[in-house]
């Protein structure tokens with residue numbers, strides 16, 4: 318056991334330093350645990366997933382999918398043929414804000430040709446995050462505030478095939494990023510889309526242009542006019558959109574004074590927030606426009622700053638009653654220039670309605686799990702949801718949507734040696 322603990326500690330420590338990548342944890346799932354990691358094309362170091370997951374099987378995509386265009390992180394994956402819930406545990410600093418990204422590439426690893434029907438649910442701890450559909454090479458992202466020393470990322474089998482995952486990435490965001498009103502300890506957000514407006518010669522702009530390794534996917538449309546500058550854009554601290562992303566923008570074509578940016582439909586209960594990023598680089602005449610999210614005026618008579626980043630958002634979540642969403646910019650009557658947009662982010666709310674295990678109990682039982690090498694079904698939240706509660710762990714609800722661990726039965730866990738001080742951190746424990 319001591320060896321295992323040492324191994325875990327070593328890998329976690331090694332995950333931190335690599336120059337320029339402090340706060341990154343990049344995991345290539347399904348990679349042989351005894352292999353070393355590697356540096357990918359943009360310079361990010363990927364580790365095998367062994368220390369972060371106890372269950373599942375290593376798999377490889379079919380050889381015909383392995384090519385220079387497929388990211389190396391997608392060559393292998395971890396599948397979860399057994400168990401209703403399987404989770405990775407990612408090391409976090411309680412109270413810090415993170416971006417977590419999951420990559421999925423099915424690559425017919427099981428020969429079942431099931432990409433058109435395969436789907437399963439993703440949970441961030443006990444909270445529903447998204448449903449993963451395998452018919453695309455998919456990326457799912459969320460931003461959350463860590464509530465304990467570990468953040469579980471879970472895959473729930475909903476009966477539509479075997480869950481799997483190719484890549485798990487964690488990026489520490491500064492506390493100021495995305496503010497303190499939109500992402501809090503009691504609400505996280507799911508990325509719906511993040512776009513770099515206008516054509517670029519790369520499909521995605523990421524690290525090192527974005528120090529947080531956010532993905533900015535390019536989007537262009539023949540109904541938009543393209544603008545660009547080579548001047549550096551002064552960034553701001555709330556969204557820190559990279560200068561390279563802001564150096565391009567779109568405008569309406571012709572003399573149109575309204576820029577229709579995006580429409581989408583979602584008839585689920587999801588609520589949305591939209592972050593629009595601007596930087597002007599035509600300082601000739603006044604540019605002024607109203608910024609709409611559906612019929613809601615997010616900002617009246619907005620003037621983007623010259624060669625300096627600015628943004629428009631409303632710090633409340635919005636659900637359209639008819640499920641139709643659109644984002645529109647409309648020039649005011651004093652504007653001599655047309656409206657413009659440089660970058661766009663759309664998120665939906667991940668609500669935290671579910672009861673969770675009290676974070677100190679969670680940290681303590683994770684320490685016990687690692688110290689004694691307990692595996693069983695010890696992954697995800699120890700108490701919730703009830704059908705996946707950890708074997709041998711009994712919990713009791715307390716106020717404030719928290720549960721305490723009140724009883725621990727390790728009689729089937731082959732424990733040897735002295736009783737660890739880690740047990741004393743379970744301060745509500747009545748039975749051991």
Ligand SMILES: *[C@@H]1O[C@H](CO)[C@@H](O)[C@H](O)[C@H]1NC(C)=O
Pocket residue numbers: 428429430
């Ligand atoms: C999957 O598709 C391939 C090619 O279409 C076919 O040869 C193979 O039999 C299919 N396998 C299954 C399990 O359906």
Ligand SMILES: *[C@@H]1O[C@H](CO)[C@@H](O)[C@H](O)[C@H]1NC(C)=O
Pocket residue numbers: 516537538539540541542543570
């Ligand atoms: C903007 O660039 C894209 C990609 O090159 C192109 O498809 C589009 O037609 C351009 N828009 C205009 C108005 O030229």
Ligand SMILES: *[C@@H]1O[C@H](CO)[C@@H](O)[C@H](O)[C@H]1NC(C)=O
Pocket residue numbers: 571572
């Ligand atoms: C745009 O407006 C100007 C000035 O009114 C006019 O000369 C020009 O023909 C218009 N262009 C288009 C494409 O309508």
Ligand SMILES: *[C@@H]1O[C@H](CO)[C@@H](O)[C@H](O)[C@H]1NC(C)=O
Pocket residue numbers: 577580611612641642643645
């Ligand atoms: C945007 O949504 C509003 C409210 O549903 C609607 O009135 C408007 O026509 C829509 N605009 C576009 C361009 O779809």
Ligand SMILES: *[C@@H]1O[C@H](CO)[C@@H](O)[C@H](O)[C@H]1NC(C)=O
Pocket residue numbers: 650651
């Ligand atoms: C411009 O719009 C403002 C606000 O809608 C209005 O009060 C004003 O009369 C308009 N001016 C002209 C010249 O149309």
Ligand SMILES: *[C@@H]1O[C@H](CO)[C@@H](O)[C@H](O)[C@H]1NC(C)=O
Pocket residue numbers: 671672714
């Ligand atoms: C404890 O909380 C869970 C989740 O909210 C709930 O399902 C369960 O009924 C609660 N148990 C008690 C005894 O209140």
Ligand SMILES: *[C@@H]1O[C@H](CO)[C@@H](O)[C@H](O)[C@H]1NC(C)=O
Pocket residue numbers: 322683684685687688737738739
């Ligand atoms: C608690 O467990 C951790 C392993 O996660 C171990 O490193 C530590 O020494 C343990 N602490 C005590 C006091 O036993």
